[in-house]
Amino acid sequence: MSDTTRRTGSCLCGGVHFVVNGQPSRVGLCHCKDCRKAGGSVYSAFAIWPRDAFETSGEVASYGTRSFCPTCGSRVAWVDDNEAEVMLGSLDVAPTDLAPQYELWTGRRETWLHALPDAEQFEHDRPQAQDVDPPAPRPLSDAVARD
């Protein structure tokens, strides 16, 4: 069985292009400080594909694990040996047909944003191992009821 879905994306100036084949392994939102600082927006929305589903062209620069176009500064995919993480906003078609399945670092979510009703909520990063119990979904009131 093969899913022939093919999505394309690029940085703002078009110097970096990429293609992702098939459906992503997972789609998420992150409200963490690093994502906020790196993107300048209050959260990042991303999708993760297996490494071999991702093809790219063009030169990228990097800072830590984050890659960006050296000309326009747009964030582009972050790739390791196993996976490629693509910012949803860098895909060419808007809106995308992808919806986040989970949210990370929900304690840093802006108070005027609401938890996505169908997304699993994590206080910090997503647990990697299956034997770790995921934290219980946080009620929305947790995000605003701070003293």
Ligand SMILES: [Zn+2]
């Ligand atoms: Zn660019």
Ligand SMILES: [Zn+2]
């Ligand atoms: Zn983050």
